[in-house]
Amino acid sequence: MERMGQHIVTPAVRLLGPVTRNYFVRFTIYLLLCIPCYIILPTILGGMCLLITSIIYFVAALKGEQWLPVPRTDNTQGATLVASEPPMHPPPRAPAHLRTGPPLLRGKQGDARHNSNDTPPESPNQI
Numbered sequence: 001m002e003r004m005g006q007h008i009v010t011p012a013v014r015l016l017g018p019v020t021r022n023y024f025v026r027f028t029i030y031l032l033l034c035i036p037c038y039i040i041l042p043t044i045l046g047g048m049c050l051l052i053t054s055i056i057y058f059v060a061a062l063k064g065e066q067w068l069p070v071p072r073t074d075n076t077q078g079a080t081l082v083a084s085e086p087p088m089h090p091p092p093r094a095p096a097h098l099r100t101g102p103p104l105l106r107g108k109q110g111d112a113r114h115n116s117n118d119t120p121p122e123s124p125n126q127i
Contacts, residue, residue: 002070010069021068023061030054 013020020026031054037047093099 021066023057027054027057
């Protein structure tokens with residue numbers, strides 16, 4: 001399966017041939033690029049990343065891996081979405097006492113929080 005953007009790089013890799021296809025060559029290039037990074041302190045981390053990359057390519061080359069282009073298929077339609085049936089049952093919910101979030105304020109008649117005529121309470125202790 002072709003990855004997104006792979007068709008852009010494929011012609012360049014085909015043009016350069018075994019220099020880009022062979023992982024031993026990539027290992028050597030990354031190893032040579034990481035050596036100058038160890039000269040200056042701020043570039044040591046980048047040099048370590050290049051060294052790890054070269055080790056990964058070396059292990060892949062020892063296993064016999066190489067880059068092969070994926071043949072391009074002419075699928076201009078893309079993926080089509082298929083309508084599915086709506087769910088028959090609601091999703092499971094936690095019991096009311098286990099749900100997170102602020103508790104609901106339930107006003108009762110005579111409660112200071114439930115004031116139907118919007119008059120302020122007589123004293124601050126009634127809130």
